[in-house]
Amino acid sequence: HVIDHMFNAFFLAELCLRMSLMKSRFFYTPEHGVDKFNMFDFFMVASTSADLYLFSAAADSRGFDLNVLRPFRFLRLLRTIRILYSVKVLEKLRILVMTIAASFMALFWSILLLGIVMLLGSLFICQSLSEVYADETLSLETRFWIFKNYGTANRAMYTFFELTFSGGWPNYARKLVEEVSSAYAWFFIVYIVAVVFAMFRIITALFLKDTLAVAANDAESAIQTKMRQAKKFANELLSFFRAADKSKDGVLTLEEFENTLQDPRVKTWLSLMDVEILDPAEFFALLADEQGRVDAEHFIRTIVRCKGPSRAQDTMAITYMVNRILYQVEALEQQVGSILAFQKRGMRQ
Numbered sequence: 001h002v003i004d005h006m007f008n009a010f011f012l013a014e015l016c017l018r019m020s021l022m023k024s025r026f027f028y029t030p031e032h033g034v035d036k037f038n039m040f041d042f043f044m045v046a047s048t049s050a051d052l053y054l055f056s057a058a059a060d061s062r063g064f065d066l067n068v069l070r071p072f073r074f075l076r077l078l079r080t081i082r083i084l085y086s087v088k089v090l091e092k093l094r095i096l097v098m099t100i101a102a103s104f105m106a107l108f109w110s111i112l113l114l115g116i117v118m119l120l121g122s123l124f125i126c127q128s129l130s131e132v133y134a135d136e137t138l139s140l141e142t143r144f145w146i147f148k149n150y151g152t153a154n155r156a157m158y159t160f161f162e163l164t165f166s167g168g169w170p171n172y173a174r175k176l177v178e179e180v181s182s183a184y185a186w187f188f189i190v191y192i193v194a195v196v197f198a199m200f201r202i203i204t205a206l207f208l209k210d211t212l213a214v215a216a217n218d219a220e221s222a223i224q225t226k227m228r229q230a231k232k233f234a235n236e237l238l239s240f241f242r243a244a245d246k247s248k249d250g251v252l253t254l255e256e257f258e259n260t261l262q263d264p265r266v267k268t269w270l271s272l273m274d275v276e277i278l279d280p281a282e283f284f285a286l287l288a289d290e291q292g293r294v295d296a297e298h299f300i301r302t303i304v305r306c307k308g309p310s311r312a313q314d315t316m317a318i319t320y321m322v323n324r325i326l327y328q329v330e331a332l333e334q335q336v337g338s339i340l341a342f343q344k345r346g347m348r349q
Contacts, residue, residue, distance in 0.1 A: 008048050015045045103210045110203045117195055118164055122156035124187075125176075132180060142179050164196060230304070233273065237300045240266075251293040254284050275303060286320050 018038075019026050027042075028034050129150050133143050149172060150156045163169035173188040244260035245252055258280050260266055270277060277283045287294040287302050294302075 005052065008045070008052055011041075011045050012049060015041060099207075099211045102213075103207055106206055106210060110206070114164070114195070114199070114203075117199070118160040119157060121187075121191055121195075122150075122160040123153060125150050125160075125184075126153055126156040129176075129180070138179060142175065145175060146180070169196065233304065234300050236273065237303050238296060240269075241296045241299050251295050252287075252299060253293055254281065254288070257284050 026035070026038050129146055132138065132146055135143075148155065149159045159172055163172040169188065169192060173184065176184040177188070240260075241252060244256050246256050246259070247253075261277060261280050267277070284294075287299055289298075
């Protein structure tokens with residue numbers, strides 16, 4: 001009880017803090033609509049608090065039996081599902097849980113199909129062996145073994161379940177082939193090839209397809225992957241900037257940039273990072289300020305925008321030239337406006 005109260009107090013304080021900070025956005029945001037996880041948190045904390053404080057008090061005063069509410073208390077464990085969406089280490093576990101949930105219908109139909117196939121096979125063997133028990137040419141031990149494994153529909157069904165899923169099918173087929181009839185070998189060959197080999201692999205491929213689809217469509221995982229890639233790319237660019245900055249003054253000049261690019265390994269590394277530099281001087285002009293220098297932050301931000309094939313850099317160059325032309329036109333417009341205003345004042349005088 002003490003642990004229940006401690007955890008409930010922690011969850012309640014956390015819920016109140018988040019609600020006080022987010023206010024109405026705790027339940028609904030125009031961008032994402034209703035926040036289902038926040039609604040789930042509110043429901044679970046409210047129900048747990050009612051269970052601990054209201055229902056327990058009612059049970060103490062009126063003799064109410066709380067055992068009927070015990071199954072409901074297990075719903076609190078579902079709150080841990082939220083951890084899967086917030087902890088980076090549990091990303092693979094979240095994908096696994098989502099895959100199992102998404103593959104539930106595929107699992108159901110796969111088990112149903114296998115069940116029908118096993119039922120047909122077990123009934124066929126059970127009926128074909130119905131006259132064997134009167135065959136005195138077979139030993140009593142063999143007939144007892146046949147009855148133990150295939151004597152009834154239930155026994156035969158369970159035997160087929162074992163030989164299908166356990167991998168020990170020769171233990172259930174060899175005695176029939178060697179002591180009853182060699183024709184059973186063809187039945188088991190067809191069954192093992194068609195069901196145990198082919199059908200199982202098709203079902204495995206189906207689950208693998210669902211797993212890849214869930215992993216590809218997992219927006220949270222895609223966001224985390226993109227963020228990790230962007231952070232890794234930025235760190236590598238920062239390392240490049242520090243290596244190129246020979247003066248260690250925190251800024252990069254055209255001379256330092258060109259000297260660094262003379263190393264073929266640097267160009268190869270940049271091409272592997274999807275950054276193609278055809279003209280170092282022109283490329284540096286996109287990065288540098290009016291004094292012909294660029295700091296680390298601006299260098300990384302601009303390189304990220306230039307990442308891609310050469311046409312992306314061409315677009316950046318055009319954007320750079322258009323911005324310069326626009327700046328010059330605005331300055332010229334201000335000068336013309338000043339001249340016109342001066343002429344008007346002169347004419348009035």
